[in-house]
Amino acid sequence: RNFLNIAVVAGLLWNLVLGHGHGFALPFYMESLAVMLGSAFGPIVLFLGGAANVGALKELSVLRSALMPLLTVLLKVFFLPTFVAAVTSWLGGKSQTVNFAFTFSTLPSAASTLVFARPYEPSEDMNSLMNASLLLHKVVGFPVLFLAAAVLTTTSAHQTRRAVVKFENDLSLLCVGLTLILLLSRTWFTGWAKPPLQKIYVLLLITFLESTVT
Structure with missing residues (x-):
């Protein structure tokens, strides 16, 4: 039922049967149709991804539902790149290839995930989980990618150290700014005044004061 799986299998059969594994061009009329349909995929994904982000922040603000998106993001950002780099090295990849595989694996998950999952008719809770995970992954994943x-x-090791220090400084400034926004959000978001978010707000305040002092 998933059109992505159907497309992969159809392309493989086309290649094996007509191209004998070396590729075989589509007829011009089929290629024009495929190009036209493919050009619409990008805007559709961006539209669906933007629409899906509506309410994702609210989903993350619920402490009970924030755990699973956080776990999926941590697995994608830290475990997957390490696993891919290890497999690439085990398969005999050179150092440059391993580094590229690691960096490429840190890319945040694309919004096209929502399109690929649509044929399986996920539940409302699963949609909320995917939306929150995609949003959180962009926040966490892009700094790691950079x-x-x-x-x-x-x-050289010296240049690596300089890059890490600069990244730490820039990330610290970003975190201070985002923490300040969260602290100011109490003026319009009443959830900070109620448990358990009340304790998190106090922790944010202490963290902000500590970061500004240091």
């Missing part, structure tokens, strides 16, 4: 790319392009 750091991995910076480390990949360095040629």
